[in-house]
Amino acid sequence: MRGLVLLLMLLPQGTLAGSVVANRTLPAGTVIAAGDVSLVPDQPGGIEEIAAVLGQQLRVMVYQGRRIDPSTLTAPTLVGRNQIVTIAYEKAALRIEAEGRALSAGSAGQVIRVMNNASRVTVSGRVAPDGTVIVRQN
Structure with missing residues (x-):
């Protein structure tokens, strides 16, 4: 039994990717700046890089702590x-x-x-x- 547990521990584990979340409530039409968002490692799904959202404009309001989906972004x-x-x-x-x-x-x-x-x-x-x-x- 110990051998099975040891084998399972040595297998590669799937890591949860982080998500970009809002640091404050961002109203619709906001052009995202560096201080508006942060990367949270425990939330899977969504956008995984802060650089992908910087300079984009929000189509809808995003509340503080919520992840930013690609569907909510548009060109400014x-x-x-x-x-x-x-x-x-x-x-x-x-x-x-x-x-x-x-x-x-x-x-x-x-x-x-x-x-x-x-x-x-x-x-x-x-x-x-x-x-x-x-x-x-x-």
Whole structure:
């Protein structure tokens, strides 16, 4: 019997992976910073690295001590609805810029509609990482 117990103790044991949990109650829309989350080793499931959640935006409220699921995260919103943005048309060495109003919110890489303030024409463009909306010719 002792031999069986010894054999079981020497077999590799499954380790429980940790989970990223909220250090405080985080409202929806919060962009996660390093002080907002910590890694707790006793909670399996969820995201296992803090670096994976830093800079992401929460879609729902997460209460203190609760783990953060991947489904609750999204890319941070760079352009808000009704925000004044720069519309840029680029082709080769040509770049034309105008001021416009975003008709919807968007994060980097998303296509949103923007109304040109001068001509009142609505165009669609892709949100750049700096918050400008790039319009390309079809």
